[in-house]
Amino acid sequence: MDVHVQGGPAEPFLGARDLFSTEHDLNRPVTVRIRQDPDERTRVSHSDDAHRLTISRQAATSAMARELALHEYAHMHHHEQDHPSHTQSTKEAIYLALAGQSVEQRKLTHCYQIANHMKDVYADDIWMPVVPGDKLVPFLEASLAAAVADRPGDPPSLQQAGTPTRTRRPGEPAARLTPAADPDITAVNAAFALALCERHDLVDDGDRLYDLAHAAAQDAPDVSLREFKQHFASLSPDPDESEFRKALVDITRAYAISESGRAAD
Structure with a gap:
């Protein structure tokens, strides 16, 4: 498998490549593009001669980065097959x-x-x-x-009189x-x-x-x-x-x- 990483840490993606290639292979090269935008969703695109994975830096540096890469390589494998x-x-x-x-x-x-x-x-x-x-x-x-x-x-303005409000549990996010x-x-x-x-x-x-x-x-x-x-x-x-x-x-x-x-x- 040929994997090139641009814009961020390569280790999770190369480590995932080494694991993935023990059982499967990709015929086309993979380019991983890491972007700063934390809202950038993981996206994969394919052409006749390559795959491209775009991923946020937040995801690329997370504890799940290797598993995310393995998951996307698997999608690429199914696409090729x-x-x-x-x-x-x-x-x-x-x-x-x-x-x-x-x-x-x-x-x-x-x-x-x-x-x-x-x-x-x-x-x-x-x-x-x-x-x-x-x-x-x-x-x-x-x-x-x-x-x-x-x-x-229900927002507070829509709650009926006398209806108790739910107490936020410890660690639960505040109302959005x-x-x-x-x-x-x-x-x-x-x-x-x-x-x-x-x-x-x-x-x-x-x-x-x-x-x-x-x-x-x-x-x-x-x-x-x-x-x-x-x-x-x-x-x-x-x-x-x-x-x-x-x-x-x-x-x-x-x-x-x-x-x-x-x-x-």
Whole structure:
């Protein structure tokens, strides 16, 4: 594997390269561009002769930098191998799933995020057998805990007289002025986290991740945590194009056309 790092520390990306190449390889060279902007999301682009990974300095210097690099190398590997999860048009599958339906814009946006989770399942199937997943569980727990704590609530001006306000727990962030995390997609994200950890035997039944997922599900009564966990966990390890398209269509319909009032898990 040929990896070139620009604008920041090379060690996490070269170390990830050495680990990744023990089991897999990339035919095209990889350029890693590290940017100062802390809001720069990790982005990967591909051409016929190269891959490019753009990542923030904050992410590139974090404790998860090596694992993030492994994850992105796995996406590149699937792209080179024409894996169905990476060749299927997400837009095409979503439009097929929702033909004739009227869907909220927020839910349509979430459908693309859910499709990315499916790609991530297959990317994680590639790299997680290469290194221990001990860093991943705390990372997922912290991300889910932040989203659950950031759930919407009635502003003071809308609270009914006599309604007690919720006391902020120690260590919980103060109230935000920006939009809060959407409970529906937070519940799906929780299902994805559980499915990923169970798929790779990373958690026991009593792990904190289950408590956090349950809290997320309580905030989203129209989303079945159990159903979406099953969608992610049951993805075939080696799908053909038709099988993957059906899985993507099914999970899209389950989310965007779910019945209101479905009980939380």
